[in-house]
Amino acid sequence: MLSFIGRRLLQAMFVLLIISFVSFMIQDKMGDPVRQMVGQSVTLEQREALQQELGLNDPMLIQYGRFLGRAIQGDLGTSYYYKEPTIDVIASRLPATLELSFAALVLVILLAIPLGVFAAIHPKNILSRAVLLFSTLGLSVPIFIVAVFLMYFFAIEWGLLPSFGRGETTSVFGLWQSGLFNRDGLRHLLLPSLSLAFVLTPIFIRLIRAEMMDVLQSDYIRYAWAKGISAPRIYFVHALKNTMLPVITVGGIQLGTLVAYTILTESIFQWPGMGLLFMDAVTRVDVPLISTYLIFVGVIFVVTNTLVDVVYSLVNPRVRIPGYS
Template sequence: MFTFLGKRVYQALIVMFVISLVAFSIQDNLGDPLRELVGQSVSEAERDVLREEMGLNDPFLVKYSRFVSNALQGDLGTSYFYKRPVVDVIFDKLFATLELVVAASLIIVVVSIPLGVYSAIHPNSALTKAIMGFSIVGISIPVFLTAIMLMYVFSIELNWLPSYGRGETANVLGWESGFFTLDGLAHLILPSIALSSIMLPLFIRLVRSEMLEALSTEYVKFARAKGLPDKQVYYQHALKNTMLPVVTVGGVQIGTMVAYTILTETVFQWPGMGFIFLEAINRVDTPLITAYVIFVGLIFVVTNTLVDLLYGFINPTVNLTGKGA
């Protein structure tokens, strides 16, 4: 296990180096940050002085070396707009984004596993056909369109749920979240459903296909031949082996959902990382843009490592070290 962790940490450092290099490289193609920092009355000569003071005229390798040196000390730069360290700006919005991702993930798990298992056990039923039809439609509809339809139906027409904002939050054990208030939960329902719609159809079909494959294996046939009850065969034998690829895909998709929150947060005006990322692009706030890309990459790396560790708990026969028996 320690050997595996050492290898994954080494790989993670290489991946994060590449991500930081790519994120830093795109800064020069985003526009002139001085456009938002100074007014029209500032002369070109004064702009040149500011560029020199900010190090914008330095060669790429000099700027990147300075960035890496500061990043190793926990300093990813200062936001041009907020006039604060970008790490502080992102952490202020991080919990709002994670709150949305956690809520969407819970919806996906609670809905996709029962529907996927039912569709595999009863492949020819009318409900299964309806579920599969729903999954095809769900995959085809973009998340922003789903968000707009939910807002129109439940906020404008029915007036059941709020259409924007995060709502009231409460601090529990250091986590400021809307999970702990009724108003916060009401504001969370529509954005989390919209975000979950990206992955929910995929997971329903994934659970169904993996469950069908597990039900056709020899060990399941042997369990049935021994006279075990159907529920025991389905849920103790087949479902356990179905979950391994589901966890694999799920770990990757959590990072994808963090990236997709940009669209959901924009439609619902959710004050998360994706929302400030779009604002940073409009303002050419390059330090904030770079830090956001690095944080999203870090989430991908961490979730993938945790998924690999979960392999051993779900299926002890998985060899994490890659060595022979």
């Protein structure tokens, strides 16, 4: 088990190294940092002196080595716009994005598992066909269409929910501000989280349905029926447990994707999270902030996938055997 975890950690470190190099190269391709820092109000000699001071005239590998050394120490540069360390700027927006992702994930779990199980148990039922139609629609419609649709009807046409912003927030143990603990914050959270959930739920419905139908045809399920075990126990203990194995893998990948999806959702609903921050950084050509965001999202993907591999190896020991890993 320890060797399996060690291999996964080495792979994660290698991927993070590649992500850091790509982020560094992006900094070099997005304009002149000196011009972005001082504008056009300085002379050419002053620009050249500042380039020399910043080490921008050094070979690329030397610059990358300095960048990597600072990154290991938690220094990914200073935002051109906010005049603060980019890590601090990202950290200030992280709670809002995590809050939105958490709410969307809860909705996905509450919807996908019962609907997927029902569609597998009663494949010819008219409600099961309606669930499959919904999942097809969810896979076909882009997230920004869903977001605009929800905003138009629930916020503009019917006036039931707010259309933008995070609403009132409450301090949680003095560490961060959250809207999960008051009515106004929850009302602001509902539409963007529904938009995210609408995109991800169909994937899990179809996956759970397909895996559940396959498991229900297995020999040990037939044996359970022959022993007279109750239907709820067969469906929700024996069958669902083995159905969740591939769901864990896909779910881990989708958790990382959820952060990427928040870019569009946060932009449409003006949700003050990392996605909206990234779009603003692109508009302002805030290169250090763009680079830090890419590294941060890359870290989320790598950490999530590594944890999923470890959890999956605990659930299914075969993946730790050479030839399965």
